[in-house]
Amino acid sequence: MVRVVAQAILAAALVGTLTLGQQTKLQAIECPFPEGQDVASETKCAEYTACEWTDGRCHMVSNDVGGYVVDGEAQDTGRGFKVNLKKADASVTMFGGDVTDLVFEVIYHENYHLQVKIYDQVNARYEVPLPLNLPAEAETEPLYSVGVSGNGEPFHFNVNRNSNGNTIFRSEGPLTFEDQFIQLHTELMSTYLYGFGENTHTSFRQVFEPRTTFPIFARDQPVGTDPMNEYGHHPYYMVMEDGLGNSHSVLLHNSNAMEYSTFLLDDGTPTLTLRTIGGIIDLHFFLGPDPEDLNLQYANMVGTPAMPTYWSLGFHLSRWGYNSTDGVRAARERMKSMGIPQDVQTCDIDYMDRQRDFTYDPVNWGDMPDLITELHNDNIKVTLILDPALVIDFDNYAPAARGKESDVFIKWSEPSLVPSDQEPGTDDYMVGYVWPDTKTIFPDFLKPETKTWWTNELKLFHDALQYDAIWIDMNEPANFGTNMDKPWNWPEGEDPWSLKCPENKWDSPPYPTMMIRVGDNQSKRISDHTICMSGNQTDGTKTYLHYDVHSLYGLTETIATFNGLTEVIPNKRPVVLSRSTFPGSGKYAVHWLGDNKADWKQMHMSIIGMFDFNMFGLPMVGADVCGFFDEPDLEMCARWMQVGAFYPFSRNHNTMGTADQDPGVWPEVGEISREVLTLRYKYLPFLYALFHKSHMHGNSVIRPLLNEFPADIPARDVDDQFLWGSGLMVAPVITQGATSRDVYFPQGLWYDLVYAKLVATGPTTQTVSAPLEIIPVYVRGGYILPYQVPALNTVESRKNPFGLTVALDELMIALGEIFWDDGEVLEHVMSESYMSKLAYYQEELTMSVMHGQDAVAGINLETIDILGFPKDAQRISVNGADIPSSGWRYDADASLLSIYISVPLADDLNVKIYYDNGL
Secondary structure, eight states: OOHHHHHHHHHHHHSSSSSHHHHHHHSSBBOTTTTOGOOOOHHTTOTTTTEEEEEEEEEEOOHHHHSEEEESSEEOOOEEEEEEEEEEEEEESSOOBBSSSEEEEEEETTTTTEEEEEEESSSOOOOOOOOOOOOOSSOSSSSSSEEEOOOOOOOOOOEEEEETTOEEEEESSOEETTEEEEEEEEEESSSSSSEEEEOOOSSOOOOOOOOEEEOOOOOOOOOOOSSOOOEEEEEEEEOSTTOOOEEEEEEEEOOOEEEEEEETTSSSSSEEEEEEESSOOEEEEEESSSSHHHHHHHHHHHOOOOOOOGGGGGGGEEOOOOOSHHHHHHHHHHHHTTOOOOOOEEEEEGBBTTTTOOOOTTTOOOOOHHHHHHHTTTTTTEEEEEEEEEEEETTTOHHHHHHTTOOOOOOOEEEEGGGGGTTTTTTTEEEEEEESSSSSEEEETTTTHHHHHHHHHHHHHHHHOOOOOEEEETTTOOSTTSSSOOTTTTOOOOOOOOOOOOSSSSTTTTTOOOGGSSSSSSOOOOOSOOOOTEEEOOSSSSSHHHHGGGGHHHHHHHHHHHHHHHHSSBBBBBEEESSSSTTTTTTOOOOESSBBBBBBHHHHHHHHHHHHHHHHHHSSSHHHHHSSSSOHHHHHHHHHHEEEHTTOEEOOOOOOOOOOSSSSGHHHHHHHHHHHHHHHHTHHHHHHHHHHHHHHOOOEEOOHHHHHHOOTGGGGOOOOEEEHHHHHHHHEOOOOOOOOEEEEEEEEEETTTTOEEEEEEEEEEEEEEOOOTTTOEEEEEEEEEEOOOSSSSSSHHHTTEEEEEEEOOTTEEEEEEEEEEOOBBBSGGGGEEEEEEEEEETTEEEEEEEEEEEGTTTEEEEEEEEEEOOOOOOOOEETTTOOOGGGEEEEEEEEEEEEEEEEEESEEEEEEOOOOOOO
């Protein structure tokens, strides 16, 4: 308790009474209007007692008037402390429904992890009902300290880093806590702010000038370049605090509709506003101090990413618009004739009978079981799409009938809300309309009975079609034409109809956030493109409004599908591709970045999206290569195939009504795709090892340069290059007509991965040649990348010999590792998996096998390429025995020493190189 009291007193001393200058700078904290800031005027401002008009700006009133005051002394909770807060002036409000009495609670977790909650002292409010991995006891040497105002003072709190005193969170202005409007402001240590999603930002680093606001709420919204909310919900951000790279991150664990604003106070201080329209404030702080530390710490709480199957790291081919099994066969033949690697064939909703889940079209796709057999015989896996909405044709559609029998669908929250034109037999279910030509209902995946029913439907479907993976789309959930006269695809000749949401506090909240004004929001309501917020869902214990749990829908469907597949395909890792995500989705899901279009800017944005989702703990991510909407030309598709070859999830996909764009369509694109995908397949063992680290510890797979070089200021703004782990850097060409590009090389030696030549000693920027057939890819000195002789699919490549790319640093040192298992077993047992540590030091390469020799039985290591080797060798020994001079080759121009051996991967290895080093 001594520590808590000391913190509280310190904070009180720091707060005090604001000077006139301090009050003036806070006038940048604007009053948000439901209609948007364009309506700002002195008259409009006067409608809200929490707002004040000064010098042409409508801003929040001062903290001592519009916020809360500390009401009593800090209380020790045994795990932290809490203080009570009271509304300073009950007459000051934005939209009414202010919570008069609050609790500010600090909870200590790991030394690097702190939780701060602000909630109603009297009435329980909604909190996210999904568990987090939290320690049973607090660790005892925290990296942080927390201060809060003293008794009777206007409420303010701050979080500091103990090692250097950096203030990583300092609340500014008034806290607003109303029933449907919660707002909190904080100063930031710098403008190096990253994260937040899923929304469209065109740079990885967030923008503060001009003021920028983004919404967050799961929504069926195609990718664009304007600030708008898309498919997932991730209120998680990172700030780089100083020149040394000290970094922290924060999660607002809240699933209600929200938005955030970034702006500068009048004195230039970068500031962040967080707004949500429900729940509580539940902040989790992570202290790093490095960006990559934050990935591990965050993943430790929300769950480390799933270990992907090896075959899912291969290339996926897909489209909506094959139109028949023959369309799939034609695309597959183009791939084979061009020799382009492929592991997965995906089918979109056109395979279904009238777009109904768990069916296939008996006419155009009547031989689909035969097609799947053909693909399997060709070592190609099959992914099939499912949407959550099921048609209400209970008499003729068994999945819906079984679902109704188990009562698995979302209902209206009260009988009075059931529409007067409710279809017979649909009871109190919420009825909508999506792709099928019949009205639909929506499973409640929070409900235990729904999970059981869904697993059974997956089993029955697998009996009919032997799929290998499931793609769950439209799971925000999406609904067409909500609140409109009729959906855009409503059957011709039928009387107009649509799902219409009632005018109540849930479907028409007082502050609907900016989402109603951005993107394709036709009805200007938060239920646009989805179902009504006044629906009810239940986990069997508690009942929740869809208003609160809407953004959890995709995650709950993902969990149900993942767990279902463990029963459908026993002892194999499930592969579930989900469009909508939430913190924790990475434990179960692969994610693609949604319905993009063939556009150069969106190609660049796909890299930013990968950075975001690696931060969010979903490293198995990628975009639709060559674009989903519109049609790419040859150059764009070639360049996109190049960058897409380095997406963790690499898939070419496009929409109905457009031309085929699989890489075999253009001979030139086919040749480029063959080369770059062959390079990907060669280094899949390295990528697989990165995913193993991610699964075990939470490491990111795709990294911005700032993760590896946090003190390198120029690296913080590089968002058109990326790293695989620490050792491989990709610098794609994402500009039309370009045949070269500037590449930033951080500190160290950098070698061209393909030509094995040293090209840069960083930090430096170089203009590198990149004609259409070339994507610049580099290996960083100090790293050993394992590789395998590539093949046309991973079934064949996994049988091939291994090799090592050893890139020496300035001290002629390099390190690496190999991880290997059977590539798909469900239980990831380390003792049964192969692991070896690789090290090159003082002309000696060692491979030390840790465990799992049986996993690599029959696989040999045959080639060692040492980049940056100064001279030809005079003698080389392998495990103590000299090899003949024909066993190596030295390329003096490239400074490349290639050694040819044949040693079982299961055995320890020692390679010594003797040469004239002039000593």
